[in-house]
Amino acid sequence: MATENAEEKSNKVDIEQQLGETVGEQFTDEQKFALRNVDVYYGDNHAIQDISMDIAPNEVVAFIGPSGCGKSTFLRVLNRMNDTIDICRVSGDIRLDGEDIYDKKMDPVLLRARVGMVFQKPNPFPKSIYDNVAYGPKLHGLASSRAELDDIVRTSLKRAGLLKEVENRLDEPGTGLSGGQQQRLCIARTIAVSPEVILMDEPASALDPIATAIIEELIDELRENYTIAIVTHSMQQAARISQRTAYFHLGKLVEMGPTEKIFTNPDHTLTENYITGRFG
Amino acid sequence: MNKNTEVIKGTLAKRYAKERRFRMLGMISVFLGLLFLVVLLLGILFKAAPAFTQHYLSIDMNYDADSLGVGTNPSIKELEGANYRGLIRNTLYAQFPEVTQRNDKRELAALISGSAEYQIRDALLANPALLNNNARVQVLLDDDVDTYLKNNTHSGRVNEQQISWINTLENSGAVERGFNRNLFTNGDSREPESAGLLGATMGSLYALTICLLVSFPIGVMAAIYLEEFAPKNRWVDLIEININNLAAVPSIVFGLLGLAVFLNFFGMPRSAPLVGGLVLALLTLPTIIIASRSAIKSVPPSIREAALGLGASKMQTVFQHVVPLAMPGILTGAIIGSARALGEAAPLLMIGMVAFIVDVPEGFTDASTVLPIQIFLWADSPERAFIAMTSAATIVLLVFLICMNGLAIWLRKRFEKQW
Amino acid sequence: MESKIDISDHISHRYNDELEDLRNQVMEMGGLVERQLQDGLKALQKSDMPLAEKVASADDEVNAKEIAIDKRCTQILVRRQPAASDLRLVLAIIKTINDLERVGDEAEKLGRYAIHLYEHNAKIGDFTEIKHLGKHVREMLSKTLDAFIRMDVQSAIATIQSDDEINEEFDSIMRQLTSKMMEDPSHIKETLRVLWAARALERIGDHAKNICEYVVYLVKGEDVRHTNLVALLEEHPELNDE
Numbered sequence: 059m060a061t062e063n064a065e066e067k068s069n070k071v072d073i074e075q076q077l078g079e080t081v082g083e084q085f086t087d088e089q090k091f092a093l094r095n096v097d098v099y100y101g102d103n104h105a106i107q108d109i110s111m112d113i114a115p116n117e118v119v120a121f122i123g124p125s126g127c128g129k130s131t132f133l134r135v136l137n138r139m140n141d142t143i144d145i146c147r148v149s150g151d152i153r154l155d156g157e158d159i160y161d162k163k164m165d166p167v168l169l170r171a172r173v174g175m176v177f178q179k180p181n182p183f184p185k186s187i188y189d190n191v192a193y194g195p196k197l198h199g200l201a202s203s204r205a206e207l208d209d210i211v212r213t214s215l216k217r218a219g220l221l222k223e224v225e226n227r228l229d230e231p232g233t234g235l236s237g238g239q240q241q242r243l244c245i246a247r248t249i250a251v252s253p254e255v256i257l258m259d260e261p262a263s264a265l266d267p268i269a270t271a272i273i274e275e276l277i278d279e280l281r282e283n284y285t286i287a288i289v290t291h292s293m294q295q296a297a298r299i300s301q302r303t304a305y306f307h308l309g310k311l312v313e314m315g316p317t318e319k320i321f322t323n324p325d326h327t328l329t330e331n332y333i334t335g336r337f338g
Numbered sequence: 339m340n341k342n343t344e345v346i347k348g349t350l351a352k353r354y355a356k357e358r359r360f361r362m363l364g365m366i367s368v369f370l371g372l373l374f375l376v377v378l379l380l381g382i383l384f385k386a387a388p389a390f391t392q393h394y395l396s397i398d399m400n401y402d403a404d405s406l407g408v409g410t411n412p413s414i415k416e417l418e419g420a421n422y423r424g425l426i427r428n429t430l431y432a433q434f435p436e437v438t439q440r441n442d443k444r445e446l447a448a449l450i451s452g453s454a455e456y457q458i459r460d461a462l463l464a465n466p467a468l469l470n471n472n473a474r475v476q477v478l479l480d481d482d483v484d485t486y487l488k489n490n491t492h493s494g495r496v497n498e499q500q501i502s503w504i505n506t507l508e509n510s511g512a513v514e515r516g517f518n519r520n521l522f523t524n525g526d527s528r529e530p531e532s533a534g535l536l537g538a539t540m541g542s543l544y545a546l547t548i549c550l551l552v553s554f555p556i557g558v559m560a561a562i563y564l565e566e567f568a569p570k571n572r573w574v575d576l577i578e579i580n581i582n583n584l585a586a587v588p589s590i591v592f593g594l595l596g597l598a599v600f601l602n603f604f605g606m607p608r609s610a611p612l613v614g615g616l617v618l619a620l621l622t623l624p625t626i627i628i629a630s631r632s633a634i635k636s637v638p639p640s641i642r643e644a645a646l647g648l649g650a651s652k653m654q655t656v657f658q659h660v661v662p663l664a665m666p667g668i669l670t671g672a673i674i675g676s677a678r679a680l681g682e683a684a685p686l687l688m689i690g691m692v693a694f695i696v697d698v699p700e701g702f703t704d705a706s707t708v709l710p711i712q713i714f715l716w717a718d719s720p721e722r723a724f725i726a727m728t729s730a731a732t733i734v735l736l737v738f739l740i741c742m743n744g745l746a747i748w749l750r751k752r753f754e755k756q757w
Numbered sequence: 758m759e760s761k762i763d764i765s766d767h768i769s770h771r772y773n774d775e776l777e778d779l780r781n782q783v784m785e786m787g788g789l790v791e792r793q794l795q796d797g798l799k800a801l802q803k804s805d806m807p808l809a810e811k812v813a814s815a816d817d818e819v820n821a822k823e824i825a826i827d828k829r830c831t832q833i834l835v836r837r838q839p840a841a842s843d844l845r846l847v848l849a850i851i852k853t854i855n856d857l858e859r860v861g862d863e864a865e866k867l868g869r870y871a872i873h874l875y876e877h878n879a880k881i882g883d884f885t886e887i888k889h890l891g892k893h894v895r896e897m898l899s900k901t902l903d904a905f906i907r908m909d910v911q912s913a914i915a916t917i918q919s920d921d922e923i924n925e926e927f928d929s930i931m932r933q934l935t936s937k938m939m940e941d942p943s944h945i946k947e948t949l950r951v952l953w954a955a956r957a958l959e960r961i962g963d964h965a966k967n968i969c970e971y972v973v974y975l976v977k978g979e980d981v982r983h984t985n986l987v988a989l990l991e992e993h994p995e996l997n998d999e
């Protein structure tokens with residue numbers, strides 16, 4: 059039926075034709091991060107393909123997509139963590155507050171102090187809980203006295219919802235904590251340096267609902283002062299905490315838009331298939 | 339039970355049989371290995387046992403100034419140059435008044451060690467008040483006599499007459515068996531009864547110190563650079579391959595290198611622990627580099643990412659996180675490497691550390707030898723007593739190696755952290 | 758391609774089955790309500806008392822169905838946390854069964870009015886307009902259910918628009934009956950029943966319209982309730998096939 063086909067096309071973006079053209083609203087009026095035509099290669103593997111997007115100040119952006127679609131890779135573009143991988147090449151225009159972060163003048167050390175990261179797997183240092191959190195502030199000379207450092211450590215732990223559990227054993231090794239506690243320790247460690255942007259790679263994948271709720275509450279609270287980009291495999295979590303959601307597929311940004319829209323009525327068939335658990 | 343369960347059940351017996359066979363084989367090989375080790379160790383221990391004791395002759399003696407040929411109030415210098423040999427011989431002759439023939443007298447004097455005169459001299463020098471007084475002194479018996487007493491067999495190296503004198507002395511209670519202190523307090527000597535390992539041990543320690551001082555920092559730095567900072571290109575690959583090859587080069591080649599470079603080109607002293615240590619450093623360097631690299635490599639990348647992600651520089655990441663975490667592995671590598679160096683003889687032969695040196699070295703440039711070479715030298719000596727001494731030296735070397743390996747294990751346990 | 762919403766291609770087969778089953782239940786309920794309406798109208802027109810009694814009492818079945826479907830929807834919400842089209846499907850169903858239940862209530866009223874009119878020896882057959890209205894409303898309901906099962910936006914929009922005609926028809930019936938009552942005040946009681954019956958039919962039309970709006974929401978993701986359809990049609994001109 060001719061009419062129905064016509065309806066079909068206008069309704070949902072056709073998979074084959076339109077993969078590569080991002081649909082939705084990937085640009086914003088105000089920009090913390092502005093990325094244009096970003097490509098990332100691992101050797102010959104074209105892991106991120108021509109992605110453009112903005113991340114607005116004080117917003118939480120969720121990155122979702124199937125495993126291996128390049129979410130972590132994209133996240134690591136934002137604080138140049140990919141520099142540490144020899145075979146990784148990044149091209150495109152990536153600006154933080156208007157500054158090109160891949161410019162020669164940009165110091166990656168300073169950049170990473172401004173753009174903090176919580177990794178996919180908890181990776182506390184094999185040091186005490188206290189030293190784990192104090193490491194960043196000490197490194198950057200953020201505390202002028204021991205008391206001030208103590209204060210930073212305690213507030214960071216508290217905000218990450220961990221203080222109560224570890225209050226009496228701050229000098230025990232951080233690696234002796236449970237997986238979920240370790241992840242919260244890593245979050246505390248990251249917020250201890252008060253970065254402007256926080257990148258989180260599946261921070262709650264090992265957490266129970268209560269700890270998850272604490273982290274989500276923290277994210278909500280952090281949003282007032284920070285910008286947050288978070289990768290998550292939990293659709294509900296993305297829906298709960300983010301203002302905008304970006305859906306990645308095979309290295310491409312398929313769709314990006316307000317979270318309510320993505321989760322009730324996405325424009326792209328691939329997005330729809332992914333969030334409703336259908337075969338792509 | 340479904341069909342598969344039945345099938346699996348059928349294969350179980352076979353699998354277990356295979357497992358048992360494999361376990362048996364394993365146990366047999368472990369047992370054989372242990373057996374060889376035990377036989378070897380017991381053999382050495384058994385052979386070495388006699389070397390740890392020695393026979394002494396205790397006799398009363400008068401430090402008679404006349405016999406010594408010194409005045410009543412002699413200076414230290416006079417005392418040092420006095421005629422102790424005459425004194426000790428005369429004392430011995432006095433025990434056997436019936437011996438008058440010169441020939442017999444010589445054979446009687448041969449019962450005691452040539453070092454006896456030095457022993458009584460040292461006793462007097464330590465306590466000059468003994469002059470013109472009586473004292474009971476303990477002197478070493480000759481190694482042939484010692485061997486005869488230990489084995490109680492005729493070896494042809496002591497004759498009938500000497501045996502009867504020995505028996506007389508023994509019956510009078512003058513012969514005593516005691517711990518062989520000389521083994522640990524003396525340098526090398528032509529006479530087995532006064533030969534000791536101190537010189538070689540000190541030589542080994544000096545050489546090892548140099549070896550570690552040179553190879554540890556260089557090796558660790560090289561490993562850190564290659565692993566963390568070096569760009570990945572063909573040159574670095576080439577260097578890597580060469581380091582691996584270097585570890586497999588026969589050690590004598592390093593000796594040749596040392597001879598050509600340190601002795602001939604730089605003109606360093608022969609037989610010195612300094613040169614030995616440098617040669618050993620060349621030898622251990624590849625081992626340390628390889629061990630350190632693998633220790634650094636085994637530090638999980640997530641730790642690096644954590645530090646870098648917080649804004650640590652590459653340098654801070656490496657030295658504050660990676661190296662401390664790799665330290666147990668690095669230390670183990672270094673100790674295993676130096677243990678190998680401690681047991682190494684071949685390259686040191688090339689740089690003259692095989693010389694016969696009596697004095698205990700007092701510095702890095704004093705001529706000396708090392709434990710494995712001492713073993714080699716003694717094994718080569720004709721005196722029967724040296725057979726036991728060789729084994730004893732081997733045991734000392736083994737104890738050293740075990741201590742170093744124990745230290746390696748302890749250090750690893752101590753510094754090991756989980757992540 | 759039949760429709761853009763296909764509930765049978767989830768990775769979880771059980772999810773497919775659950776949604777399929779849910780939809781079937783809604784259809785069953787729709788069928789039940791449709792029959793109620795048919796029977797109610799028949800009882801009204803033919804003064805078929807046994808049928809009227811049946812209609813008046815069969816509403817329990819519809820109510821039970823509503824409760825059963827509601828429970829299933831809750832289960833799916835809890836266990837599957839549906840998103841996007843699945844979420845809209847479940848939401849649309851929850852609302853649809855609510856409207857269907859109300860249609861059932863109205864049909865039940867028709868039965869009760871039939872009994873009342875019979876007892877007062879009045880015949881609805883005298884009112885051809887009611888017959889007409891009943892036919893239209895029946896058609897509308899069946900089209901609505903059709904649009905729902907096929908998720909056919911076009912047909913849903915057409916049906917929404919057809920509600921206006923029904924409202925007009927009702928208005929004219931009301932005018933007629935008002936004048937009749939003024940002419941013959943002795944039969945006001947019966948005439949009022951007839952008016953209420955017409956009113957019930959008009960309400961059913963409204964419910965059908967609601968359901969059609971849910972279909973549009975389900976398929977397009979846009980809420981067209983209380984807003985003008987014009988805007989939607991302007992946005993999607995292809996929908997307007999008139």
Ligand SMILES: Nc1ncnc2c1ncn2[C@@H]1O[C@H](COP(=O)(O)OP(=O)(O)OP(=O)(O)O)[C@@H](O)[C@H]1O
Nearest residue numbers: 100103105124125126127128129130131132143178
């Ligand atoms: N260090 C690396 N070296 C080579 N290829 C890599 C590396 N890291 C990632 N890739 C490749 O890049 C692609 C994207 O990987 P990435 O880790 O970004 O996926 P992801 O979306 O984060 O997946 P997940 O949800 O499983 O974490 C994959 O095809 C992967 O094989």
Ligand SMILES: [Mg+2]
Nearest residue numbers: 129130178259
């Ligand atoms: Mg990832």
